[in-house]
Amino acid sequence: MPSLFHLFSLLPLWLLHGVGAALGWLVFLVSGTYRRRFLQNVHQAGYRFADVRAAVGHAGRMVAELPRMWLRSDPPACEMVRPDPVEQAWARGRGIVFLTPHLGCFELSVQAAARRWSAERGPITILYRPARQAWLAQVMETARNRPGVQAVPTALSGVRQMIKALRRGEAVGLLPDQVPPDGQGLWSPFFGRDAYTMTLAARLVQQTGASVIIARCERKSWGRGYTLYFEELPLPLSDSLETAVLQLNQAMEQTIRQCPSQYLWGYARYKKPRAEQSAAAQVAP
Helix, strand or coil: CHHHHHHHHHCCHHHHHHHHHHHHHHHHHHCHHHHHHHHHHHHHCCCCHHHHCHHHHHHHHHHHHHHHHHHCCCCCCEEEECCHHHHHHHHHCCCEEEECCCEECHHHHHHHHHHHHHHHHCCEEEEECCCCCHHHHHHHHHHHCCCCEEEEECCHHHHHHHHHHHHCCCEEEECCCCCCCCCCEEEEEECCEEEEEECHHHHHHHHHCCEEEEEEEEECHHHCCEEEEEEECCCCCCCCHHHHHHHHHHHHHHHHHHCHHHECCCCCCCCCCCCCCCCHHHCCC
């Protein structure tokens, strides 16, 4: 498996995306559980399968491009559109919480932002959970700690490092539509159905006064690279934790609706959280 992973990292992006698209459709057709969840999530959001059928192939592209993102030092082409909200957030001097849903190439979002701003503004801090397989854990450790990116453990110590980074005026990055462990979230509507949603993103903003920037990195066709967009929240984040979590869910919905064909609809967004010692819940409000 490690050799195959390294081999994939050497392939051109257009070929990776072609293989990935085929892989995505193969899994969709073979796995009834995955297919049902995909369709249920699509319908929950108010779409027909015909509206987002391209998302089947993009799920496979996401998997196929990972070796390229993790192991290569030369980044793929990424066009950055409207970076003004980020520049304005830096000018406020209170740090930035970058948020991106499971849409497009979210792995590249933090890498591209780090290449653009880390030399002047410091590294972007992200949470990191090691894989169980030894070879993959080693690959991921190297991949996560790239130039301008600092990975910290998914534990209280990692959360504290994120708070310190924001108070230094630096940035952190999170996937707010990821289901957190039990005790680290709240049940909040997501596309009209309650989903267990992390509170960490909202708590970080409430404690530090950091700016929130929503990022989405869309794939271009035929492996021609990516386009990275940035937006601010339409309204300041509420002081109420429950309301703030709802605001972030609504912001993720709006972002997903701008490119639903590249969202990971097969993700088990509405699953029950796993039991685990809380880290984010220990961050004082």
